[in-house]
Amino acid sequence: MCCLVLTSAIEDSELKKFCSKNILVILGFSSIIAVIALIAVGMTQNKPLPENxxxxxxxxxxxxxxxxxxxxxxxxxxxxxxxxxxxxxxxxxxxxxxxxxxxxxxxxxxxxxxxxxxxxxxxxxxxxxxxxxxxxxxxxxxxxxxxxxxxxxxxxxxxxxxxxxxxxxxxxxxxxGQEEGAYGWITINYLLGKFTQKLSWLSFIPQSQETFGALDLGGASTQITFVPLNYTVESPENSLQFRLYGKDYTVYTHSFLCYGKDQALWQKLAKDIQAFSAFYFVMDFLNLTSEKVSSEEQMIEIMGNFCSKSWEEVKTSFPEIKEKYLSEYCFSGAYILSLLLQGYHFTNDSWEQIHFMGKVEGSNAGWTLGxxxxxTNMIPAEQPSSARLPHSTYIFLMVLFSLILVAVFITGIFICNKPSYFWKEMV
The missing domain is CATH 3.30.420.40 (ATPase, nucleotide binding domain)
Structure with missing residues (x-):
């Protein structure tokens, strides 16, 4: 009986050694392959490709x-x-x-x-x-x-x-006019990245972003386009639907023909009344695009100071600007303020949400890009499951996972060298 027990114990010990060595060798080999794969993917991911x-x-x-x-x-x-x-x-x-x-x-x-x-x-x-x-x-x-x-x-x-x-x-x-407004809305939100989904390494749940509304003022018309908060639109002809990157958008868009800057000036001159886009260029000339000008009162004050100058004083102050354009800035600025305040009903509370843009990252903010x-069907209806991680986050994760795999590999080697200690701890 003693011989049988001794033989059984020896066989059990040998079996444990055999199993632990084989399991851990496989684990170590897999870890090495995983590390090599991570490095290869990282090098391929960041390798510059020929420009096509x-x-x-x-x-x-x-x-x-x-x-x-x-x-x-x-x-x-x-x-x-x-x-x-x-x-x-x-x-x-x-x-x-x-x-x-x-x-x-x-x-x-x-x-x-x-x-x-x-x-x-x-x-x-x-x-x-x-x-x-x-x-x-x-x-x-x-x-x-x-x-x-x-x-x-x-x-x-x-x-x-x-x-x-x-x-x-x-x-x-x-x-x-509706297309012009809608394409301008697509341009702005495309350039500002509002059609993608936010994704960070701390949160792997994608979140849709709120879009910007778009106002455009041309020579003969003005457009307004935005996603209504309650998703209802007053009439079908002012509604357009898009599916962009897996999300449906119902936008309100309206074009006001003859309410462009030039048409408004023509009507004023024709009637002899005394009672982007032009939005950006006029406001930029009057130094009203700065975020420091954050209230309608400041706008009105700056406009009043400019319009109260004599024609000779204005020409002397801006000799590099053609007189045709210079002569229209006072009316255009006043008209834009009236359009925003009386036409679109912006208030002092909502004024800070207005951003006058001529370009976004080097691209014109008009309707042409949209x-x-x-x-060209450049915007697909569906988006990949997740946006690419930032480069720094990608590198961090690569290093982190590589260190984890290396640690597993080293642990495996240790266990292979001291199987009796490993089985003792397991027991």
Whole structure:
């Protein structure tokens, strides 16, 4: 019996040694593979890739002028947010295209300078794959209301001209006021990253972000677009729906034709009354874009001081500005204040929520980027399950997990060298 017990104890000890060594060898081997994999992924993740980019051109044919914008994005990441950026802006010399209704043949020369510049900025190998869009706004909407055939002739002349260039011309059209407002809303919130979901290494639950509303003031119209708090809209024609990165948005958007800066001034002069976007440019000129100017009383005071100056004093103070624009700043500033206070009913309490923006991270804050994103399907309906972690957080997690795996590996080696101690502790 004693021999049997002794033999059993020896066999049990050998079995424990065999099992512990094999289990821990596998554990150590797996740990090494995991560490190598983490390092390999980290090196691949941060390895710079050859630039593979795409370009797009959008012409904003406004009531008083036309601007051309060139956009650029990484082809591999065209469905991620925040990767599209504006690389060039060209102001077309001359008035808006609606003023060429009696001379449509001159539109070819009108567009030449900026289109030739586009050929220089965009590599020739990319010309054929670069889409070109022209969107006409309130000036052409007014012309179409007056004479639809004249508006069509202007658009046809513009289309013929743009088709002569080596780009992929996608058409010229008059966009509605609601579209103009909605595309501007998409632009602002896209550039400010409001369509993505916040994610940090401390909280792996994605959280949707609140969006900004958008106000735009052009020469012939003004637009307001926002997501209503109670998700109800007064009428169907003022409602647009989008699905952006897995979330549905119902926005209120309204365009007020003839309430643009130039149209308002024209009406004032015509009636001889004594009782972005222009929002940004006028306010910037009057030094009203600073966050230090945080109340309507301050705005009104600054406006009053400027408007009380004599014309000679104003010209002397701003010799570098064309008199045409200089002469309109007083009226434009007063009109903007009236529009915000009496028209949109902003108050002293909500004034701090207004931010006057001309550009966001180098991109114009108008509707053109949103227009291109929509037409090229650059914003997908669904977003990946999580946004990428910040680079510093990614490195931290890589180091942390690597240290954990190394610790496991060292522990495994220790157990393999002292199996009896390991089994004693387990018992």
């Amino acid at each position: 980019v795409k370009y797009g051109i959008v012409l904003d044919a406004g009531s008083s002028h036309t601007n051309l914008y060139i956009y650029k994005w990484a082809a591999e990441k065209e469905n991620d947010t925040g990767v599209v950026r504006q690389i060039e802006e060209c102001k077309v010399k001359g008035p808006g295209i609606s003023k060429y209704v009696q001379k449509p043949n001159e539109l070819d020369m009108y567009l030449t300078e900026c289109m030739e510049k586009s050929k220089e900025v965009i590599p020739s190998s990319q010309h054929q794959d670069t889409p070109v869009y022209l969107g006409a706004t309130a000036g052409m909407r007014l012309l179409r209301m007056e004479n639809e055939q004249s508006a069509e002739r202007v658009l046809a002349a513009v289309s013929r001209s743009l088709s002569n260039y080596p780009f992929d011309f996608q058409g010229a059209r008059i966009i509605t 227009y291109m994103l929509n037409l």
